[in-house]
Amino acid sequence: MTNKSLISITDFSTEEILRILEIAEDFERHPEPHLLDGKVVATLFFEPSTRTRLSFESAANRLGGRVIGFSDPNISSVSKGETLKDTIRIVSNYCDLIVMRHPLEGSCRYASEVATVPVINAGDGAHQHPTQTLLDMYSIKKTQGRLDNINIFMVGDLKYGRTVHSLVQAMSPFNPIFNFISHPKLKMPKEYLDFLDSKHVKYYEHEQFNDIISEADIIYMTRVQRERFQDLMEYEKTKDLYILRNSMLENTKPTMKILHPLPRVNEIAQDVDQNSKAYYFEQALNGVFARQAVISYVLGLKK
Ligand code: CP
Secondary structure (H helix, E strand, O other), X not given: OOOOOEOOXXXXXXXXXXXXXXXXXXXXXXXXXXXXXXXEEEEEEOOOOOHHHHHHHHHHHHOOOEEEEEOOHHHOHHHHOOOHHHHHHHHHOOOOEEEEEEOOOOHHHHHHHHOOOOEEEEEEOOOEOHHHHHHHHHHHHHHHOOOOOOEEEEEOOOOOOHHHHHHHHHHHHHOOXXXXXXXXXXXXXXXXXXXXXXXXXXXXXXOOOOOOXXXXXXXXXXXXXXXXOOOHHHHHHHOOOOOEOHHHHOOOOOOOEXXXXXXXXXXXXXXXXXXXXXXXXXXXXXXHHHXXXXXHHHOOOOO
């Protein structure tokens, strides 16, 4: 499929996701520095980012493409009152692909409807972050040797954390077991639990996980998303509830890996970084290969 936007992870079939993971593996093994010769990628970031923007830009540059865009909407004409619709229509004239992050859920879908080039959602509010999911799956496959039958612990802010929303949907065909560990106010939203129920996927909800941590294949830690809280008192009450410490890892599986989409605040103690089970920095590197794969797939340069 060519010129296809990626807004929600469910926009891609399981076969397409598996194909993108294969393409990512090819790029990691055999870089293609001229695949994007003559192509321009626009990165429009209406919200802060380090990994997503820079790994997309690195991915495009390493494939021979050129990058335009902004990392702060205040330096664009959005600050003068230009609408999202006009911004997207104009930028469509200047590029072959738009990568966009925005605080409003649904904004990237809207952008894809007015754009004349494909749009990739680089995170829209608390909704979805599909390319993070592709690099998460790439990391799971690389570290576990498979995607099937993985017991995934998701810990922290499951309500506002968009990465976990995309990941539960994408992993659902692979017979996972999910253990959701959160404060009751930050539980996985009902829409995603209903999705898992409809696919007959097993999941369990907990407030603590010390006594079951030995069952985990993947521990996926998340940051409590301060920027999404209406009431900062609620944030203060929940922000430090789950801190993964090195001492907690003693009875975990030898093959278990710790993932985190990052940025981390303090939900993973610094002493975990030296543990061979910490994989979050390598996971961030995998973002370059996964995003090279997505860019080339949506542009029809890889099939
Ligand atoms: N994982 C992620 O989205 O990180 P950034 O906010 O730094 O892009």
